[in-house]
Amino acid sequence: MTKRDLLSMDDLTRTDVDLILDTAESFLPILQRDIKKVPTLRGRTIVSYFHEASTRTSSSFDLAAKRLSADTIALKKSGSAIEKGESLKDTILTLSAYSPDIIVMRHPSAGACRLAARYTPASVINAGDGKYQHPTQCLLDLFTLRQTFGRDLDGMKISIVGDILHSRVARSDIAGFQMMGMHVTLVGPPTMMPRDIESLGVAVEHDLSHLRTADVIYLLRIQRERMQAGANFLPSLREYARVWGIDRSRVRPGQKVMHPGPINRGVEISGEIADDPDTLILEQVEAGLSTRMAILYRTIVGYSDSASEEA
Amino acid sequence: MAGTATQRLWCKRAAKADLLVKGARVVDPTTGRDEVKDVLVTRGRIAAVGDDLEPGGSAAVRDADGCLLMPGFVDLHAHFRVPGGEDAEDLTSLTAAAAAGGYVAAFGMANTDPVVDNAALLEGLAQRAQAEATVPVGFHAAVTRGLQGEQLTEMVELATAGAVAFSDDGIPLRDADLLRKALQYASVTGRHIAVHAEDRSLTRKGVMHEGAVSARLGLAGMPSIAESIEVERALEVAAYEDARLHVCHVSTAAALEHLARFKERGVPVTAEVCPHHLTLTDEAVVTLDANVKMNPPLRPEADRAALVAALAEGLIDCVATDHAPHCADDKEVPFEEAPFGVIGLGTAFAILYAELVGDGAIDLLTLVDRMSSAPARIAGIPQPSIREGAEAGFCLFDPGDTWTVGRHTLHSRSQNSAWLGKELRGRVILTVAAGHVVWDAGA
Ligand SMILES: [Zn+2]
Ligand SMILES: [Zn+2]
Numbered sequence: 075m076t077k078r079d080l081l082s083m084d085d086l087t088r089t090d091v092d093l094i095l096d097t098a099e100s101f102l103p104i105l106q107r108d109i110k111k112v113p114t115l116r117g118r119t120i121v122s123y124f125h126e127a128s129t130r131t132s133s134s135f136d137l138a139a140k141r142l143s144a145d146t147i148a149l150k151k152s153g154s155a156i157e158k159g160e161s162l163k164d165t166i167l168t169l170s171a172y173s174p175d176i177i178v179m180r181h182p183s184a185g186a187c188r189l190a191a192r193y194t195p196a197s198v199i200n201a202g203d204g205k206y207q208h209p210t211q212c213l214l215d216l217f218t219l220r221q222t223f224g225r226d227l228d229g230m231k232i233s234i235v236g237d238i239l240h241s242r243v244a245r246s247d248i249a250g251f252q253m254m255g256m257h258v259t260l261v262g263p264p265t266m267m268p269r270d271i272e273s274l275g276v277a278v279e280h281d282l283s284h285l286r287t288a289d290v291i292y293l294l295r296i297q298r299e300r301m302q303a304g305a306n307f308l309p310s311l312r313e314y315a316r317v318w319g320i321d322r323s324r325v326r327p328g329q330k331v332m333h334p335g336p337i338n339r340g341v342e343i344s345g346e347i348a349d350d351p352d353t354l355i356l357e358q359v360e361a362g363l364s365t366r367m368a369i370l371y372r373t374i375v376g377y378s379d380s381a382s383e384e385a
Numbered sequence: 386m387a388g389t390a391t392q393r394l395w396c397k398r399a400a401k402a403d404l405l406v407k408g409a410r411v412v413d414p415t416t417g418r419d420e421v422k423d424v425l426v427t428r429g430r431i432a433a434v435g436d437d438l439e440p441g442g443s444a445a446v447r448d449a450d451g452c453l454l455m456p457g458f459v460d461l462h463a464h465f466r467v468p469g470g471e472d473a474e475d476l477t478s479l480t481a482a483a484a485a486g487g488y489v490a491a492f493g494m495a496n497t498d499p500v501v502d503n504a505a506l507l508e509g510l511a512q513r514a515q516a517e518a519t520v521p522v523g524f525h526a527a528v529t530r531g532l533q534g535e536q537l538t539e540m541v542e543l544a545t546a547g548a549v550a551f552s553d554d555g556i557p558l559r560d561a562d563l564l565r566k567a568l569q570y571a572s573v574t575g576r577h578i579a580v581h582a583e584d585r586s587l588t589r590k591g592v593m594h595e596g597a598v599s600a601r602l603g604l605a606g607m608p609s610i611a612e613s614i615e616v617e618r619a620l621e622v623a624a625y626e627d628a629r630l631h632v633c634h635v636s637t638a639a640a641l642e643h644l645a646r647f648k649e650r651g652v653p654v655t656a657e658v659c660p661h662h663l664t665l666t667d668e669a670v671v672t673l674d675a676n677v678k679m680n681p682p683l684r685p686e687a688d689r690a691a692l693v694a695a696l697a698e699g700l701i702d703c704v705a706t707d708h709a710p711h712c713a714d715d716k717e718v719p720f721e722e723a724p725f726g727v728i729g730l731g732t733a734f735a736i737l738y739a740e741l742v743g744d745g746a747i748d749l750l751t752l753v754d755r756m757s758s759a760p761a762r763i764a765g766i767p768q769p770s771i772r773e774g775a776e777a778g779f780c781l782f783d784p785g786d787t788w789t790v791g792r793h794t795l796h797s798r799s800q801n802s803a804w805l806g807k808e809l810r811g812r813v814i815l816t817v818a819a820g821h822v823v824w825d826a827g828a
Binding site for chain 1: 595596597599600601602603604606608673714717718719720721722
């Protein structure tokens with residue numbers, strides 16, 4: 075069997091995505107048990123290589139692997155050879171010497187995971203590369219939507235609000251949401267909107283005047299470094315919160331709000347909305363676990379339906 | 386001082402060619418000839434162009450049915466990596482690559498380590514060329530010392546030592562006053578100033594053209610206005626001074642509009658375009674392959690088409706490769722971390738012939754003018770010509786020969802070609818430069 079990488083949402087067909095989400099659903103009962111562990115991936119080795127800080131995604135993958143009884147090794151940036159200037163190629167060749175089945179990888183440069191996949195017989199799962207792709211976030215977002223609205227998301231409207239320019243979550247989500255037939259609107263300050271992004275088939279707005287027509291509001295984290303002197307993406311967080319921040323007055327009752335985390339309370343989202351039962355942020359975190367279990371499982375076992383029956 | 390003829394090209398001595406090429410289609414813009422002829426070379430000079438020529442005593446006979454015989458190409462813009470970057474390229478490998486691409490002269494940029502900013506260094510390079518270069522090479526000198534954008538180099542002395550022109554290529558000239566003084570002062574030498582036009586406040590951390598593809602890939606963009614703003618500014622200054630300006634690697638339709646306006650006014654400006662900008666678009670970057678990363682970056686189709694039209698009509702004077710070798714270790718990294726630059730000497734004509742002449746976008750005589758006669762005029766060297774009495778400087782191209790772009794066919798020490806691994810149709814099979822056979826694919 076040739077190895078299967080997950081580098082970008084473009085690597086997945088609609089059938090693949092449905093299969094991953096079905097598999098994730100089949101894992102949910104395991105997570106309700108007292109002993110939340112199955113032997114499915116016993117004897118398999120999963121290496122995680124995070125060349126960029128990320129507690130949330132790496133913990134989520136680590137727990138997902140442990141729930142499936144895989145052996146895990148983690149290589150983080152600090153204190154490792156990466157800091158000493160080892161090249162990506164050499165790091166991947168070294169990690170491959172452990173004969174892992176999967177390398178879960180995050181990197182600050184777009185395409186780094188695709189490059190890494192060339193140097194290793196292991197399957198590479200992209201846990202975020204540059205501002206390009208974050209396919210596992212997209213899949214867990216789709217799983218959250220499916221658990222909330224049912225399997226048919228066709229025709230639903232979702233508005234992604236925030237710093238689109240610097241967001242790999244937005245780039246993966248646009249592809250995934252469109253694959254499900256959803257209508258995507260991007261909202262944010264013009265300084266944070268990539269030029270010609272309309273070519274992806276999305277609508278672009280610069281204020282929140284049409285936000286109430288969306289079924290779901292998807293907020294992105296605003297990073298403080300965008301306010302650094304000379305960067306000039308935003309004059310201040312305060313002004314961002316005033317113009318693009320989401321609070322009670324801007325959300326229609328029943329309108330669902332999502333956020334990949336970690337949130338900035340009082341910037342892109344008010345505390346009240348963050349704690350509102352219509353907000354799906356904690357559901358997303360939960361979905362992350364079962365979806366990543368499904369991704370690890372499918373990557374090793376394969377994407378055919380017959381394999382799914384063994385689950 | 387102006388127009389003083391000093392030597393601008395250097396190469397090794399070698400045996401002069403004695404050769405009879407039979408039945409090639411001779412395509413020569415210097416004579417306007419495009420017909421099947423025999424060409425006899427005796428002791429490195431074109432002895433006869435005619436029908437049914439007989440070889441002299443020792444002349445090798447080469448059957449060239451179906452092949453094109455053209456004046457050899459001249460590259461105004463290459464990065465030799467000598468001195469200081471010899472792991473990526475040296476004069477031996479550079480001239481081997483140039484020869485295999487049909488080039489009979491190439492000029493290096495000054496952004497080496499150390500920078501070519503003094504006559505002693507340039508004289509040393511000329512000596513190295515006489516020891517190592519099979520194809521004649523020449524050198525630009527820097528506009529400013531150390532490319533620091535502060536203090537002008539000793540241009541008169543550098544011109545006397547043989548600098549072909551002055552350029553801080555690799556980095557834009559910092560401000561309009563510096564450009565103005567450089568143009569004023571260079572006029573004393575009869576050499577032009579070649580500018581790399583880029584407003585760095587707009588390109589910043591950009592790694593590719595800003596547009597739909599960069600939006601999709603999440604890569605920081607280099608907007609087209611970063612080039613056009615700087616081109617316009619340089620043209621304004623050159624017009625004001627009525628001084629000789631050369632615009633390197635034009636890549637945008639917006640810059641062409643400025644160029645057209647100022648050329649119409651009679652400003653003495655010339656411009657070059659690179660083979661990759663004529664044949665590839667920013668769509669190629671979706672692979673995130675570092676071998677399509679260069680500065681200026683690949684642009685969208687509308688720009689590419691405008692560049693081709695401008696080259697055909699002469700608004701752009703010539704093709705230059707911007708040959709920029711980088712070793713594999715430097716390019717086998719994620720796209721954003723890779724250095725800018727691709728090599729081009731080995732593939733330029735084959736690509737342009739296949740892509741532009743093949744689909745009728747430019748006729749062959751015009752393309753040869755843009756790759757040979759026009760750059761020779763700009764460099765102030767004799768135009769390679771298939772004319773009796775001329776020094777032999779030509780190449781033979783087999784349009785039917787297919788080859789794969791790779792280490793063994795590129796001859797460069799670096800393989801960072803945008804066409805690496807691709808199969809190309811049409812190949813330079815013989816090059817004679819300065820009267821020497823410098824490349825023979827059959828040998
Ligand atoms: Zn340049
Ligand atoms: Zn250059």
